[in-house]
Amino acid sequence: MLAMTYRGPYRVRASHKQEPVIEHPNDAIVRVTRTCICGSDLHLYHGLVPDTRVGMTFGHEFTGIVEEVGSSVTKLKKGDHVLVPFNIFCGSCFFCQKELFGNCHNTNPSATAVGAIYGYSHTAGGYDGGQAEYVRVPLADVGPTIIPDDIDPDDAVLLTDILPTGYQAAEMGDIQEGDTVVIFGAGPVGIMAAKSAWLLGAGRVIVVDHLEYRLEFVRNWANCEIVNFKDVQDMAEHIKKMTDWLGADVCIDAVGAEAAGNALQHLSGVKLKLQAGASTALHWAINSVRKGGTVSIVGVYGPTGNMVPIGNVVNKGLTIRANQASVKRHLPRLIEHIQAGRIKPSDVITHRIPLEDIADAYHIFSSKLDNCIKPVLLPPSARQ
Amino acid sequence: MDPTVYTENTRPEDRVKQPPPGIEGWGADLDPQNRPAVPMERTPPRLDVPWDAPEQQPITVEILHSTERPGITPVFGTSTPPSAVSGMVRRAAFHYSENDLRRWLMLLFADRINVVEGILDDIAHGHIPNIWKEMGGPAEWRYNRQGFIRKAMIVAAIAGVATYLIQQRRRRD
16 A cells, blocks of 8 residues: 655655554554644654654544454444544543543553554554555544544544644633633644634634744634734733733643744754753743633643743743643534534645655645645545 | 832723624633533543453564553554664663653664664665655745755855865865
């Protein structure tokens, strides 16, 4: 089968690999119909995630047709069209019992600090991902959701990660009616968080980024205010000025480890790897939120440590909420929102690229070429 | 009045912002009862799971596991088992806990060794990797030609100056 394979930092290619097989009685083999490159895939692509092995296939956002099921699978059958949450989870462990499906204890032998994720290095379990024609889906009775007939496949694939992640970012902000919410990052997750903040009753939504085309998109699509940090002398001061000198009620970090905006952070975190990525957005979030406010983090950081003003967290009495999205928990409500026409996630898709051109797709997304916001990859069989 | 003293003149209720008109679905999830996740961590979960714990997946390849857990998980990925020199470094790294910086630095080092191994493996299989294509060169040429030419000229200029300086030093020696 054709599959994306990692060859090293900034190097990927489409290769022919052996098709996956059933390895556990509750596995399914899924023929991929849609798959995306996620912003967090870029951390792998840039060689920042430890234990990313050459030959691995990335991809944790995908939909597909069930081709084969293991002997114990009862809830799926051949031919079902499913969306597959990016978390691999058992549904029964201590953490899954608390609906923390992104923190499952039974699916990632390599690390306890992160749950299992498709195609996200051995640090996240060593599973090949969905940027391929076929993918092994473990614990098929728990993870996949059959796509309702009235849900567009392009919307379905964005329900596997970016919409639930953006929604959970807003949810973890514990937004109260009329709150001012500042979102750092106008990537796909930040865009979804902006829309979700309205659903949760925000009174004001402000999105911060430096890419003008993305800011324009989110202003029009999510009806929010925008700030280009290139035009701002000091981010915390600017947000204070915008909020009667109090600070925002809620700040969301939807950027993570490769933030622009601070040369020292970028040099020490991204280039020299003296910290687990550049934590510029998180730094801004902590200093821009009001005293007693909430900082919600969905941006991805590495497992070591980062330079952030933790003293300000203490002295301002902040609440920090963070996690990988617990996708399955959100799906019923988010499907309702799509069906009701309140949100149309597929509006963010800007590029449709054949899987064969995977290297170009990664480069376009990574370098923000051609005003790219969200690329969808189409395997050959999905184009027939 | 001392202008540096902040005085709150706004009534709290006036500080609540009103959203702009026409936002589809505004406040649809404002009532916690309508949210999918209240209570945020629900026990037991809403899922109907057919086991207390999944049965053990047969171990067919070498799987490294964290020292912070008692053993391998019931289910795991089998992509790209550790191999060659990078595999030796990975095995050594897994002797350290996730709490130990050495583990992560060794894994990053193994990743870099693995890149060289990948190139050697390609060549051993008669495949010369097309680095230009693997790095998305065609897309760069198509969408950022000016930037590419600028970067190429900067690299060429640096290489030229370095070559000139090396030649000058050799002449002096």
